[in-house]
Amino acid sequence: MMKVVEDMAGHMRDDHEPEPTWEEANAAFEAAEPAELVRPARKLVVVYRYADGCWSATSPDLEGFGVVGLSLSEVKAKAAEDLASFLDPAVELDEHVVEPAVTLAPGQKFLIVTAGGNVITVDTSSRSRAYISSRSLRVPA
Amino acid sequence: MASIIIAEVLCDDAIADKIRDKHPPLTFPAVRQALIYARDVQAGWEEDQEHGRRVAARGMTYAGTLFVAYLSPLNENDPEEGTFKLRTAIPKPD
Numbered sequence: 001m002m003k004v005v006e007d008m009a010g011h012m013r014d015d016h017e018p019e020p021t022w023e024e025a026n027a028a029f030e031a032a033e034p035a036e037l038v039r040p041a042r043k044l045v046v047v048y049r050y051a052d053g054c055w056s057a058t059s060p061d062l063e064g065f066g067v068v069g070l071s072l073s074e075v076k077a078k079a080a081e082d083l084a085s086f087l088d089p090a091v092e093l094d095e096h097v098v099e100p101a102v103t104l105a106p107g108q109k110f111l112i113v114t115a116g117g118n119v120i121t122v123d124t125s126s127r128s129r130a131y132i133s134s135r136s137l138r139v140p141a
Numbered sequence: 142m143a144s145i146i147i148a149e150v151l152c153d154d155a156i157a158d159k160i161r162d163k164h165p166p167l168t169f170p171a172v173r174q175a176l177i178y179a180r181d182v183q184a185g186w187e188e189d190q191e192h193g194r195r196v197a198a199r200g201m202t203y204a205g206t207l208f209v210a211y212l213s214p215l216n217e218n219d220p221e222e223g224t225f226k227l228r229t230a231i232p233k234p235d
Contacts, residue, residue: 019159019163019164019229019231020231021231022209022231022232022233022234025197025209025211025231026199026209026231026233028187028189028197028209029183029185029187029197029198029199029209031187032185032186032187032197033143033185033186033187033188034142034183034185035142035143035144035145035184035185035186035196036142036143036144036145037144037145037147037182037183037184037198038144038145038146038147039146039147039148039177040146040148040223042177042178044178061174061178062174062178062203063168063170063171063174063203064171064203064204065203086178086179086180086201086203087178087179087180088178088179088180088182089180091178
């Protein structure tokens with residue numbers, strides 16, 4: 001019980017104690033005992049996607065990161081250039097290219113082949129709506 | 142020279158809210174990402190009368206904000222474990 005009370009007191013102190021100014025915080029940092037910063041092997045996930053005629057790169061590991069380009073090679077080069085100025089050189093990129101979604105022309109039909117071997121034919125004028133993995137689609141020539 | 146191992150940075154919701162509300166444009170995710178992934182992060186041990194032994198780290202967010210962050214080892218019995226709790230982060234004013 002005492003531990004819980006102490007923890008709650010610490011939690012409340014964190015919320016209400018006065019915060020240092022930048023000058024105070026920076027002076028305290030300069031006065032701190034210097035240490036060698038060690039960080040284990042790290043990977044940064046970068047996801048490339050194609051949509052609406054262009055490629056984009058984003059990262060679930062890095063808030064605010066995003067670049068676009070007309071080709072995959074262009075967007076990869078832009079991403080590498082952008083990240084080079086921020087990332088620690090020891091960080092490895094874990095790159096993923098998302099499979100583009102299948103786009104049908106007006107009037108074009110596609111077949112859905114179910115696991116049981118059934119085939120469903122749907123065209124783009126159908127009133128039904130569904131989200132189907134592109135892996136399940138076979139578009140007739 | 143002593144070493145500081147930073148493998149992961151955690152944060153209470155209250156601290157994340159404080160950083161977001163009192164120290165814009167900093168956010169906990171932006172500070173965590175900088176401490177883990179960014180180049181040129183510096184860190185040192187600080188003995189504070191009120192807060193005890195803690196890490197002071199200086200780095201820059203992806204958005205370009207220089208900051209000083211204070212962190213405490215999650216497991217005080219094993220400060221080399223590499224997991225820290227973020228206590229606060231102060232941005233350099235524009």
